[in-house]
Amino acid sequence: VSSSARSSARSSIVSQSALYTSELxxxxxxxxxxxHNACLTAARLTQWAHHVQNVLGGEGLESLKELSPLALQRQEGPAATTLKECGIDDIMLLHSSIDACILSSDCKRLIWVVCNQHEFSFSKFNSILDNHVFYDVCFTGFRTVQPTLASVEIAQARPDVLVSCLTIAMPKLHDALPVKHLAHSLPNYQMIRLEHASDVPSTSSSLIGHLIMLGGSTTRAYLFDKHKSNKVVLSIFKTESSLETFVSSLERIAHLGLPWPHELEGTKQQGKNQVV
Incomplete structure (x- = not known):
């Protein structure tokens, strides 16, 4: 099937109202x-991208592009160690630039997009998707809104792709309500925000997606962020947790055999697509 035929087919699908859902x-x-493994992998890949960018810079990232999985994991230093700890033997770096690192695994049929603070460029990514048919996509990043904005746009434009966003310590998004309403209406899209108990809690009604709270006595997961703090939390006693804190919290769950939620709290509700 030609690329133009696929594009026209997608355009006709996007126009159908059946593609949209609701929170109910x-x-x-x-x-x-x-x-838990999906969240830990996303956090480790984000940590890896930060290490590589800090050590190698833009030109160094380009030197890693399209290396074989074995050669990629033979790189020295903490970045290589972090990549090996992801446990994905066939991982490959497809693209690297100032806005994102794009990696893939043929075994998992999955593409990861690690975003940073720069606005995401879609031109290269669309060609990658065209060459990776039937792959799911997971956007991730640390303290940046770019994974959210980019993943929602991709999910709307590519209804044939299952898109997830596992964003870590996402900052508040200005004028977020239109994005929130769109994100919560796309059946091929899932938004998960990883937050830490030591951070100032999120309270805005415009926050997007579901919440997984790490760092407490137990890990809690809330459907469409229905959780709201019932007490005043003094910001002076709160900190901005580092990326390493999030990775360590996720690793601690695995090392100590701590429980991981089986479902988002609030999913047992009425509706034809209820999760039980």
């Missing part, structure tokens, strides 16, 4: 609980 009757993908 979400599609299964929208409310599925991500595994």
């Amino acid at each position: 009757e979400p599609a299964p993908h929208q409310v599925s609980m991500p595994s």
Whole structure:
């Protein structure tokens, strides 16, 4: 099938109102609980991208592009160690630039997009998707809104792709309500915000997606962020947790065999697509 034929087919699909859902009757993908391993992998890949960018810079990243998985994991230093700890033997760096690192695994049929503070460029990514048919996509990043904005746009433009966003310590998004309403209406899109108990809690009604709270006595996961703090929390006693804190919290769950939520709290509700 030609690229133009695929594009026209997608355009006709996008125009159908059946593609849109609501919080009351979400599609299964929208409310599925991500595994602990999926969250840890996303956090480690984000940590890896930060290490590589800090050590190698832009030119160094270009030198890693399209290396074989074995050669990529033979790189020296903390970045290589972090990549090996992801446990994905066939991982490959498809693209690197100032806005994102794009990696893939043929075994998992999955593409990861690690965003930073720069606005995401879609031109290269669309060609990558065209060459990776039937792959799911996971956007991630640390303290940046770019994974959210980019993932929502991709999910709307590519209804044939299952898109997830596992964003870490996402800052508040200005004028977020239109993005929130769109994100919560796309059946092929899931938004998960990883937050830490030591951070100032999120309270805005315009926050997007589901919340997984790390660093407490137990890990809690809330459907469409229905959790709201019932007490005043003094910001003076709170900190901005580092990326390493998030990775350590996720690793601690695995090392100590701590429980991981099986579902998002609030998913057992009425509706034709209820999760039970």
